Amino acid sequence: MSAPLLEVTDLRTHFLTRAGVAKAVDGVSFSLASGEILGLVGESGSGKSVTGFSLIGLVDPPGKIVGGSIRFAGRDLVGLPPEEMRALRGRRIAMVFQDPQATLNPVLTIGQQMALALQAHARVSDRAAAERAAAMLARVGIPEAATRLSNYPHEFSGGMRQRVAIAMALLNGPELIVADEPTTALDVSIQAQILAEMKALARESGTALIWISHDLATVSSLADRVLVMYAGRIVESGPVGEVLRAPRHPYTRGLLDSLPAMAEPGQRLRQIPGTAPSLLALSPGCPFAPRCPRADADCDAPPPRVEADGRLFLCHHPLEAAA
Amino acid sequence: MTALVEARALTRRFDPRLTIGDRIAAAFGATVETRPVRAVSDVSFAIRKGETLGLVGESGCGKSTLGRMVAGILPPSGGAISVDGQPVMRGGHKTTTRIQTVFQDPFASLNPRRRIGATISEGPIAHGLVTRAAAPAFVADWLTRVGLDPAVATRFPHQFSGGQRQRVAIARALAMRPEILVCDEPVASLDVSIQAQILNLFLDLRAALGLTCLFISHDLSVVRHVSDRVAIMYLGRIVEIGAAARIYAAPRHPYTQALLDSVPKLRLDAASVEFRPIAGELPSPLSPPEGCAFHPRCPRASDLCRRERPVLTAQPDGTEVACHHA
Ligand SMILES: Nc1ncnc2c1ncn2[C@@H]1O[C@H](COP(=O)(O)OP(=O)(O)OP(=O)(O)O)[C@@H](O)[C@H]1O
Ligand SMILES: Nc1ncnc2c1ncn2[C@@H]1O[C@H](COP(=O)(O)OP(=O)(O)O)[C@@H](O)[C@H]1O
Ligand code: SF4
Ligand code: SF4
Ligand SMILES: [Mg+2]
Ligand SMILES: [Mg+2]
Numbered sequence: 001m002s003a004p005l006l007e008v009t010d011l012r013t014h015f016l017t018r019a020g021v022a023k024a025v026d027g028v029s030f031s032l033a034s035g036e037i038l039g040l041v042g043e044s045g046s047g048k049s050v051t052g053f054s055l056i057g058l059v060d061p062p063g064k065i066v067g068g069s070i071r072f073a074g075r076d077l078v079g080l081p082p083e084e085m086r087a088l089r090g091r092r093i094a095m096v097f098q099d100p101q102a103t104l105n106p107v108l109t110i111g112q113q114m115a116l117a118l119q120a121h122a123r124v125s126d127r128a129a130a131e132r133a134a135a136m137l138a139r140v141g142i143p144e145a146a147t148r149l150s151n152y153p154h155e156f157s158g159g160m161r162q163r164v165a166i167a168m169a170l171l172n173g174p175e176l177i178v179a180d181e182p183t184t185a186l187d188v189s190i191q192a193q194i195l196a197e198m199k200a201l202a203r204e205s206g207t208a209l210i211w212i213s214h215d216l217a218t219v220s221s222l223a224d225r226v227l228v229m230y231a232g233r234i235v236e237s238g239p240v241g242e243v244l245r246a247p248r249h250p251y252t253r254g255l256l257d258s259l260p261a262m263a264e265p266g267q268r269l270r271q272i273p274g275t276a277p278s279l280l281a282l283s284p285g286c287p288f289a290p291r292c293p294r295a296d297a298d299c300d301a302p303p304p305r306v307e308a309d310g311r312l313f314l315c316h317h318p319l320e321a322a323a
Numbered sequence: 324m325t326a327l328v329e330a331r332a333l334t335r336r337f338d339p340r341l342t343i344g345d346r347i348a349a350a351f352g353a354t355v356e357t358r359p360v361r362a363v364s365d366v367s368f369a370i371r372k373g374e375t376l377g378l379v380g381e382s383g384c385g386k387s388t389l390g391r392m393v394a395g396i397l398p399p400s401g402g403a404i405s406v407d408g409q410p411v412m413r414g415g416h417k418t419t420t421r422i423q424t425v426f427q428d429p430f431a432s433l434n435p436r437r438r439i440g441a442t443i444s445e446g447p448i449a450h451g452l453v454t455r456a457a458a459p460a461f462v463a464d465w466l467t468r469v470g471l472d473p474a475v476a477t478r479f480p481h482q483f484s485g486g487q488r489q490r491v492a493i494a495r496a497l498a499m500r501p502e503i504l505v506c507d508e509p510v511a512s513l514d515v516s517i518q519a520q521i522l523n524l525f526l527d528l529r530a531a532l533g534l535t536c537l538f539i540s541h542d543l544s545v546v547r548h549v550s551d552r553v554a555i556m557y558l559g560r561i562v563e564i565g566a567a568a569r570i571y572a573a574p575r576h577p578y579t580q581a582l583l584d585s586v587p588k589l590r591l592d593a594a595s596v597e598f599r600p601i602a603g604e605l606p607s608p609l610s611p612p613e614g615c616a617f618h619p620r621c622p623r624a625s626d627l628c629r630r631e632r633p634v635l636t637a638q639p640d641g642t643e644v645a646c647h648h649a
């Protein structure tokens with residue numbers, strides 16, 4: 001078997017704040033092959049975005065990668081000189097943010113921005129750049145793409161701006177795209193269009209995709225594998241169908257049971273009690289223990305890491321495996 | 324059963340606010356937008372006592388505008404809203420405390436400089452539901468009922484998490500003893516686990532207090548969960564309304580069908596899923612298409628659809644649909 005495109009090992013990204021050290025990402029490991037779609041799910045504050053920012057080298061102080069490695073196409077990105085990271089970013093690794101405003105420059109036309117993105121990494125004539133930009137906009141479902149190149153970002157609706165941001169990410173044919181909740185703010189009809197496009201892209205161009213989302217339904221229909229994050233750690237991972245059909249970690253079970261789709265209409269939902277813990281004051285034991293129905297004295301000690309048949313979970317008292 | 328809330332031909336236009344500069348520019352022939360936004364057009368419906376009507380539709384279709392008119396906080400440009408036959412607004416002012424509202428972003432709707440205890444008791448004191456002396460006990464009772472520690476009464480909104488703030492907003496609305504609650508995206512900005520907690524709180528209090536509700540959300544699974552009946556809006560109009568179970572099982576309007584089809588569903592099998600997006604974009608409410616507003620995106624559109632606007636028509640099963648070819 002060939003080496004995976006991306007191999008993250010024991011990644012630790014901490015925020016050194018005045019109130020203490022927030023261990024936003026604390027010992028995260030996973031790998032990703034070309035053409036694979038990985039869903040990263042978890043509650044707000046669990047460290048999903050910080051994981052994404054770590055991969056593309058955009059962790060700002062007081063945040064810092066304090067340990068681990070990120071091997072991408074055979075090279076460790078941790079400790080890579082900033083100019084080399086910049087050369088990779090936008091060309092071989094691209095990120096789509098929740099807010100397209102973060103990507104788009106309000107004072108340049110879409111065509112100018114896309115040309116700059118292309119010309120930053122290769123010698124491309126203005127005309128060829130315009131052609132490639134228009135083709136990419138058409139691909140993400142922007143009607144009359146060629147004429148829209150002369151529009152400014154504010155002349156697009158929110159959904160179209162997000163599609164433009166996705167087109168920008170795709171422009172240089174990256175091998176890896178990190179998409180951070182890119183459709184959360186979009187209407188279902190536009191979301192479906194973007195999901196269809198992303199899936200086709202991974203299948204046809206072999207692009208690897210990390211899809212960060214708190215929406216299990218979207219991840220279940222898009223991803224090949226899923227990572228479930230809680231308090232800075234991956235608490236469960238595996239093929240998406242298997243994990244959602246028969247989760248082994250009580251937190252994954254709790255997330256699923258919280259969904260209205262899992263209950264009879266009008267009936268109470270099986271909620272997870274309490275809220276996510278503060279990352280500043282984590283005990284050495286299982287961080288989910290205060291909210292876990294299976295917790296006992298064993299859970300005061302760090303949970304074991306159990307790995308078999310492509311599944312992984314960190315728990316003293318896992319749920320039954322599927323029959 | 325008779326209707327408790329009745330909306331009759333509700334319409335709301337927003338006229339563009341033209342500055343003097345705009346007017347001068349327009350006089351010299353510049354393109355300045357002078358057309359009104361037709362946010363809600365000719366919407367009629369009834370909500371029976373104890374019933375929850377869910378309202379769904381894409382962003383900008385007019386859900387919040389309709390909700391604010393029902394709540395009596397936005398005067399309609401045309402039509403009227405009544406409770407038990409009594410108008411909710413008179414002379415541009417709300418005339419009743421029987422309807423209260425919970426919004427998506429409680430941070431925006433809670434006064435940041437006021438302790439939440441004062442926020443909760445303010446309305447009830449003003450309306451004589453509680454005396455100033457009895458207010459602390461009253462606030463403690465409501466905080467307990469929404470699952471908060473009574474000791475938090477002295478805190479400010481920023482000291483709460485999103486889910487806790489939504490509990491405060493619910494306590495504030497219910498402390499006014501309304502019979503009718505308008506909820507506009509009350510769980511949209513919350514994590515699934517917190518969303519489940521708030522939905523459970525809503526279900527519990529609705530049952531305990533016998534509330535009648537208008538529940539607005541763009542999340543079809545949330546609306547399915549809490550609603551007895553649902554209304555689907557498109558570009559300012561209701562296109563289908565009826566029993567939730569029936570509409571989700573067998574939608575009749577092509578837009579409802581497309582909307583339900585395009586929602587990603589929780590898949591527990593390994594089968595590959597095809598996403599089926601709705602073709603085209605939501606048209607602008609400044610210039611809604613002639614005839615049926617959905618015709619540019621509708622696979623069944625005919626000449627008739629391009630010419631004539633379909634009206635809501637009752638089907639044999641009681642569902643009402645606005646479509647020439649449903
Ligand atoms: N105060 C206002 N002035 C001008 N236009 C307005 C105003 N309020 C709403 N609109 C317009 O009315 C239409 C309906 O808006 P509304 O807020 O009711 O939509 P919505 O369905 O609640 O959308 P969302 O799902 O995004 O909350 C939109 O086109 C909006 O831009
Ligand atoms: N700029 C920052 N300063 C301090 N702490 C931060 C900063 N950004 C993120 N964090 C911490 O990292 C944690 C994880 O954040 P994030 O990755 O954004 O969560 P998610 O994307 O899963 O919602 C947060 O709970 C927060 O405590
Ligand atoms: S280790 Fe214990 S507390 Fe943590 S998830 Fe497992 S059973 Fe629950
Ligand atoms: S009236 Fe015509 S265009 Fe409108 S939804 Fe029905 S079939 Fe489609
Ligand atoms: Mg995030
Ligand atoms: Mg709204």
